[in-house]
Amino acid sequence: MKQPLTEEKVFKDPVHNYIHVQDTIIWRLINTKEFQRLRRIRQLGTSYLTFHGAEHSRFSHSLGVYEITRRIISQFERSGYKDWIPEESLLTLCAALLHDLGHGPFSHSIEEAFEMNHEDWTCRIILEDTEITEILRDVEEDFPRKVASVISKTYEHEIVVNLVSSPLDADRMDYLLRDAYYTGVNYGTIDIDRILRMLRPYNGRIVVKESGMHAIEDYLMSRYQMYWQVYFHPVTRSSEIILRQIFRRAKELFQEEYKFRFMIAPLEDLFRGEVTVKQYLMLDEALVQTAFMQWTLEEDELLSDLCTRFIHRKLYKYVEIENLDTDMITEIRSSFAGAGLNPEYDLEIDYPTDLPYDVFRPGAAFDNNQILLLDRNEQLREISEVSDIVRSISGIHRGRYHLYFPQDKLKKALTRLPSSVAEIFAK
Amino acid sequence: MKQPLTEEKVFKDPVHNYIHVQDTIIWRLINTKEFQRLRRIRQLGTSYLTFHGAEHSRFSHSLGVYEITRRIISQFERSGYKDWIPEESLLTLCAALLHDLGHGPFSHSIEEAFEMNHEDWTCRIILEDTEITEILRDVEEDFPRKVASVISKTYEHEIVVNLVSSPLDADRMDYLLRDAYYTGVNYGTIDIDRILRMLRPYNGRIVVKESGMHAIEDYLMSRYQMYWQVYFHPVTRSSEIILRQIFRRAKELFQEEYKFRFMIAPLEDLFRGEVTVKQYLMLDEALVQTAFMQWTLEEDELLSDLCTRFIHRKLYKYVEIENLDTDMITEIRSSFAGAGLNPEYDLEIDYPTDLPYDVFRPGAAFDNNQILLLDRNEQLREISEVSDIVRSISGIHRGRYHLYFPQDKLKKALTRLPSSVAEIFAK
Amino acid sequence: MKQPLTEEKVFKDPVHNYIHVQDTIIWRLINTKEFQRLRRIRQLGTSYLTFHGAEHSRFSHSLGVYEITRRIISQFERSGYKDWIPEESLLTLCAALLHDLGHGPFSHSIEEAFEMNHEDWTCRIILEDTEITEILRDVEEDFPRKVASVISKTYEHEIVVNLVSSPLDADRMDYLLRDAYYTGVNYGTIDIDRILRMLRPYNGRIVVKESGMHAIEDYLMSRYQMYWQVYFHPVTRSSEIILRQIFRRAKELFQEEYKFRFMIAPLEDLFRGEVTVKQYLMLDEALVQTAFMQWTLEEDELLSDLCTRFIHRKLYKYVEIENLDTDMITEIRSSFAGAGLNPEYDLEIDYPTDLPYDVFRPGAAFDNNQILLLDRNEQLREISEVSDIVRSISGIHRGRYHLYFPQDKLKKALTRLPSSVAEIFAK
């Protein structure tokens, strides 16, 4: 089933040094226009507005995920682990390479605004007569469906699904390393060689040799730090909020049959809720940014203001408060309205939370979100049973409320707000 | 004249770790829309098509140039070197920060296609009533003009010009380090701390303490390697050729009053040759890429084909030949025409050359393109007089002809070409 | 009081890139024979037997501690923090540079074996007429005493003591970075630039700006990982155990007036318990290793065997057990004796523990072992009050018993041991 290249091809990669391509199918997949499109989607959405180095694309991340998967599999095969199924190698590699294929521009924000799901799009692109589909069919007629089922986690061999999505999958390992490299923060350094050496296929899933526990602890801590330092950075959240507001406002205007100075096909389809695969593939971040740039000149003041903020990075400010209840929110919103502000747009409440690792519930069966350690006696134990540090962090549900708002507008309205509310924003 | 911030601000930067901003003027300049626009212009143009990591922007490079300059000046001041003029610090920092302000999208290609010059645009943006101009005027009325004159190398104090443009300027040092970091090649590693410690202001220009000679040799070798490994990479050249052909074809069509399916203001102005500063500031790579994406659907087959190649990375192939004279070129071109190919578009000849360092001509006066070493007896000597390695490489004018062509088209026409020509491309 | 060098001197350092020496006193101190002796004492004792790269000396660590301290102070002075006392700079730098001066060969083991204390020796070397003393006296007559009092934590200005010893002192920061670099593990990577930028002199002690909390969390986690991965590595513990047994056996023999084939002055004095500063300064790891090498040929079998193990790295094996009580220990020891083993030497019990950070006890006053965060309202809070992650780890008192033993000897005696004991070692 594999079709080895006559000579291995490589991509120079700052994170893994070289990405090695050894199979014709992989090489051809990379050269499709659907995969090349990922060059035009940033891996970290608007994070580049906080960390100027974070301009890396989903193209490079996807190659990275493929490469890590390749190394894991190659080690499984070299070591002759009997629980690994060598016939599944190519399938696993294809799924790893293509798992992010359906991401749209500024993915998380656009998905929220238009109730889409990138995983569905990934499967559609794999299945619906694209260059990708054609190449996968060259392996076998049913191969596109198999790849899609791995990505949607329904493939029959759980171990293959595990390699592509689980707490220790190649996806997470690549993005920690890559996002750390491009932002320049050094919290993402994990000993990937050691982690890879410690992975074992065991009884239909991927587990970790017990002696690798400290490396996993370190990996989970890195993940924790990256969440709070990078992914949840308030400046990034602020730009995402504005992004979603732009989409919301444009959609409202579209539904009101507002006459846009600038409108373009895939966006229009998006507003209409009828996007074909062909149009979706033309939807990239260049297009979204170009629309926003043009919309800075729109007559609708709100849209124009929001786009100006996004394009020229005049973002919302924020205040952090520890407690916030529904009554307070209602009060703030109504006093905003009373002071001539627009509570729908001039205030956004954000409460970022993340569990770095979900604790094991005693008595429950092992599930796919758990990391299992394999001890010398071939017994499995969920990691937080063994590691103090993992147990300590797995309950942490840290989070504070952040209120985002346009400081210039608020300043002008400050005297019209009740002092109890004004106080919050005056910090 | 300086207006220190109450608290130093920093940007996290993968190359310099932190960029330190200590002056209000610098902080305000960074937050202008003109400077923020540099986020939408890649530092390395189309190189990301060769090195997928090279998505970094001129924004990050400009911050880097500023930071290196800041470190040089801070060292000059800490060491109390008497040949440095402390009053020129802010001017130097502003010029360093802003020196690339006028770069357009895919800068080198667009400049060639439309006979523009980014330095002129930089000066226009600094001088013609932008947010930048306003902030610089807050320093003093004449300050915008001063900054522009440093960038156009006409400022009265040569030492300031030297820091911003000379063989050892902050610009070159940042781009070597940064381009190496983002492409992932490791040829760009230079001992910047040592180089900075060895710089001396001396008699109105920047020279190098003799004991820093080896560090400079290494820097020049890195530059040499980066040119051949990265900047002149044939895949990058191929994409630049297609880019220029797109601009050329679109301009031709525009002049023939072809009706574009998609056309947008700043591009139209560009074709017309009448771009205002305001329009120029809207011209970014997102816009160019969006136009190209839309043009893949144009009726004009040539334009549509070229845009398809660029967007989906189906680039021209190349062959390398050692000798090529005018007669051969004429022969190839006419046989291309005879075989139904378009010699204007289906063949491009490229001959990349670079002098890593220009040798000193004995008897000539020292000029600004030379690196001067300062020995213990306070004598200056041009570096190639002292360093064997620099002397060796300064004469190297390596170069080979590369012929670029669309392989698919050529393949079909191959039998219609005379065998002497067909042979060249059959390799 | 400071005596600036005419030109700054530098040392090339892999961890900090360059160590900058700007004061004549520091330069002269480095060039004394007492400070140069630190080149012959390894920073990590026997860790090189586990991590072959860990051959770095206390000389390089001491330079590193000096350099970090220099950077902290230089930042305090640049920022003009009013709670810093600029007159204490040179004192702080000298104490930072010299704080490890009294370390003996394989420091921790020799201190345990001979009930010595390196801090006392540091003070003696500073005070008792060495080249060091003489140079310090050149600053002022009382300066040696001041430096010694900072090191023994009795100096009147607590802030100076804080910089040299506290949970965030330059000592800990350098050793984490340096030990990680030389062992090659990547758990020690901390964002030292950020930590340094976040330190504030405040009310007579060093505190951390609240926004630096995540960097401190990461630092404490690195410390935690380094302890378990490097400092407490069982192979290192095994070699330390043998080292202590060698010292113990040699001392026993010395007291029994055994006639050593090889004996040498400073060692003899050490056994006798009467070491002068002059002799102590001749006591380095070369000497200890040479003695051990020669003792491999001693007639006393035990000493010869132990030295052979150490020199040729034939270390003790270990088993790990979760619970161990006094009865069990007594049983094991007596059964060892019964089986012809030597319970004094053929069994060592090790229980490594460490608190990565000591939690704040509510109600208690702030003490020097705490890390205090300074919030926007200039309020101090102990870090574990604010950081979930620090609170989580500060209670962790992990530890397991390790039994170390000579496997070859045990193997032969195994059948003579009761099965309950044999079982433990048979794993």
Next chain:
Amino acid sequence: MKQPLTEEKVFKDPVHNYIHVQDTIIWRLINTKEFQRLRRIRQLGTSYLTFHGAEHSRFSHSLGVYEITRRIISQFERSGYKDWIPEESLLTLCAALLHDLGHGPFSHSIEEAFEMNHEDWTCRIILEDTEITEILRDVEEDFPRKVASVISKTYEHEIVVNLVSSPLDADRMDYLLRDAYYTGVNYGTIDIDRILRMLRPYNGRIVVKESGMHAIEDYLMSRYQMYWQVYFHPVTRSSEIILRQIFRRAKELFQEEYKFRFMIAPLEDLFRGEVTVKQYLMLDEALVQTAFMQWTLEEDELLSDLCTRFIHRKLYKYVEIENLDTDMITEIRSSFAGAGLNPEYDLEIDYPTDLPYDVFRPGAAFDNNQILLLDRNEQLREISEVSDIVRSISGIHRGRYHLYFPQDKLKKALTRLPSSVAEIFAK
């Protein structure tokens, strides 16, 4: 012949991340006392007196050479190159691991002083009944001889010799990377992954694919820089000169039957010129340093002074002069004698030279010191024929005379020297 370990063992290594041991024979060789002895011999001799980080041992270098060789071979086997002889793998790995086994303490100096050769000692240790010999015999009776013949370059299959010693051997690659890492200079960074990927077994020797030319250029330039920045550093040369003078003086005294305060077996044998393998294996740097430390107390003033200089790092100063002829040298020496200095010890002339790469002489046959490029047409060309940069540097024979002397002594004698001579040293 190979005996795979049940589970691969690794060593953590800062340069290669992990050293992988897959064969029982290799594992057992590493654990011999002869190989462990290399922990007590520094890789860079006295360089630690210049670069304080350079304390790394020949043990770690030897593991590194083994690891690079392992990677090369593993790639040859994975790619199925037909010119490689898989049966020679274990032999090549053993020779790579053991090639430095015979190095003595401060190797180059001791070899010069006592006319020894570490390669001969390597072969003796491999052949003369050591733990090493015994293990190699377990492979086959004749295996020790084979390993020794590879190291002495007489083995029948040149390709095996090539991997262990040639301009692109694993030895050179490891030391460039390792010495750069431990000294902290960044000139040694080479793209080892790329170089390894470009190596090809071809017609009984190792050649380089032409597309790897730039990586080789960079490697040769790194080598050039490392020579001038590190290996030939004047401070290191100064310490080596003193080292050789100590050996010379001690030997003179020994021959004069001087009664040493401290003398020890392997040294005595060395002076006598009769060292057995057993004694040689006890000769390590700890022993040499201990002797020197004790000799600082010798009655012979010259020996005591030299040892004091070495141990406490009070080295000779130097002056650099461009031309020096025999007459001048004679004059200086005689005027030294006249001024009461000792021309045999108070003056050393050093003229370090190195050819970074030996140019190909047209017409000559390819020899083992050449790097050959393999082009697409399977033609071999010596690299300097193709690379301008290699051609440029291969003729460079840079060098200047350095005169080393004890500054304190010279200062006192300065007035007694003729002014023409005094002038040279007064700089």
